[in-house]
Amino acid sequence: MTALLRSRRTHGRAVFLLIGFVGLVVLPAVMSEFRLGLLAKYLCFAIVAVGIDLAWGYGGMLTLGQGLFFGLGGYAMGMFLKLQEAGPDGLPDFMSYNGLEKVPAFWQPFRHAWFALPAVLLIPMGVAAGLGALVFRQRIRGAYFAILTQALAAAFVILLIGQQGYTAGTNGLTNMKTMFGYDLNDPTNQRNVYLAVAVCLAIVYLVARQLVHSRYGRLLIAVRDGEDRVRFLGYNPTVVKVLAFTVSAGMAGLAGALFVPVVGIMSPAALGIVPSLELLIGVAVGGRATLVGAIGGTVLVNYAKTGLSEHFASGWLYFQGALFILVVAFAPKGLAGIRDVIRRRAPAPDMPMTIEPANVLEAVG
């Protein structure tokens, strides 16, 4: 048994390195600038998906409002880039249309990289920690928690649209051309942005994997499956849940910040209820409670979205809907669960120890 485990572990490591090699060396060399940019965007969503998987798949916290944290990170980065571009005395373009005469005080700290870059992680995590502490202490969970997070994402969008002078409203922050003085339109820099996203995803994956494989991870799963029992055992489930929710918010914030240089836009359209649900769908399709399933599912769903909409411009939504129905109907545990069906053996959904990249690749294939 130990020999088997060890061989699985080295095997998993080999596959991880192989995927890393393909992702960091082969794909940037062979893909066109445009397709690589799209892949970078999918990987940003995959970073959010890992966070959702941690909170939902492992922690049982159905978070429908991850767009809020994605947006907090994205706007922090967008404000930094807009101010960099405007220069020390300049005003971002949308503020001048909206009749503002000087940069508002709450924008000022975002002039500095030392503030803006940590803020990308710390603001979403701070909000999630505060919210989580309030909500989980009150033992709010299940549908109530889901509705609360969804309402927050919706409220955030309304706030952004309403405060047009400070946030650029519906249009969002657009036309960001440079980052640290580098031209974002330059193909080499776009490639570097892709590499940064890929490396961030690898780090996020390793952090999440470490978390779920630790004692803390077992506690998190235990809280998901029987919160009261964990409480009677002497643990405090609030702390366990707040930590997972905070880490997941940090991941969403990081993804939002990376999304800005990749796509060049941060707007409320990317944050509301529908985009937040789309992020969840990737996790559901890939298979929740498997980290690689979440990443693979998100990349697959977004790849299908682009591919279908390019080939069937007027009817692609029907195909996408059909895809989701098929997955839910025939593979309720997601694509990562298909191998269990194929092998006709008892499913083992709650054993994260058996997660291996190869399982998912096999299932996706």
Add this chain to the structure above:
Amino acid sequence: MKTKKWVGVVMLLAVVAAACGDSANDSSSGSGQTGGATDGGSTIKVGILHSLSGTMAISEVSVRDAELLAIEEINAKGGVLGKKIEAKVEDGASDWPTFAEKAQKLISVDKVATTFGGWTSASRKAMLPVFEKNKALLWYPVQYEGLETSPYIFYSGATTNQQIIPGMDYLKAQGKTKIFLVGSDYVFPRTANKEIKAYAAANGITIVGEEYTPLGHTEYSTVVNKLKDAKPDAVFNTLNGDSNVAFFKQFKSGGLTAATMPVMSVSVAEEETRGIGAENIAGHLTAWNYYQTTDTPANKTFVAAYKAKFGQNRVTDDPIEAGYVQVYLWAAAVTKAGTTEVEAVKKAADGITFDAPEGKVTIDGATQHIYKTARIGVVQPDGLIKEVSASPTPIKPDPYLKSYPWAAGLS
């Protein structure tokens, strides 16, 4: 274990192969060589990028139809430069980052000579950097808030001095001195109202109220009550989309009428009056550059061709017509330039005229906007709009309102 490993490796190979396939089609980095692709082939590819799904689909699908109609007509007459035009349609999905993504796709994968597309200001603002970065052309067919001249966008809809200001001129000529502003909360209504307030201050008109509601808002009883209290002579309405349905119904059921308090709308055209219900909006005013009833020979042909192709129950309106016209304007510029190369087309476009359904239009090369005739209309009981006043000649576009002394300091 073994088989599993192999499956993994095969999958990776498949991903790499797919990526290679992609790049073979895209022939790598796509900056700055649009139009070049048209010299070899037997067709000229153009992009059409509108929302075919999502909340904006209801408006944008008709514009796509009009653009396809124009392309079909041009092809029937032999195309441009002896080549047929081939339309590549993409769905912006009412989502601004998607507009940017699809614009880039049309430019670098399909290598289109130009793109026709967009509706909301947000979609235009999202596409603008993409077209500027690739030095590719976008033709944008909808009236908008002005204060923009991108070197890579042609604006075939009205800017504010061709729609909003003539609307205010009309109200002033009718002796309306107290005006109430109602709008959706985004950039177009906010900017339009800023200009209206400056106009009012210079023309002895009082603004007695200003209300904004979120896009998609449907509860207007508060606004109607405020209207009853403020008793304006007229309402200037910059609401967009579905909100107009609720607003006009509640305006009417609140006991207000077009006779005592006419509403001047700038985003309600023939397509929208059907949704609002003609009985709810009949008698109210609109400001546009084109109506289905506009009396020009070109319009009779256009309306007949549009209905024959898409159905007798379809109507034409201002953005639909602008979509149709901009395809012809681009084709004329390409013919004059003798190439689809972007800089040559831009240069050739200056001064091109076309007998459009809305009357004669001319491209102003300096702003890349179009001279348009302003037309004020009254909604009829059948939902069509009858013109009651028009500018004597097409108005020169002035997106920054430089020729209006009262507008100093707005932009």
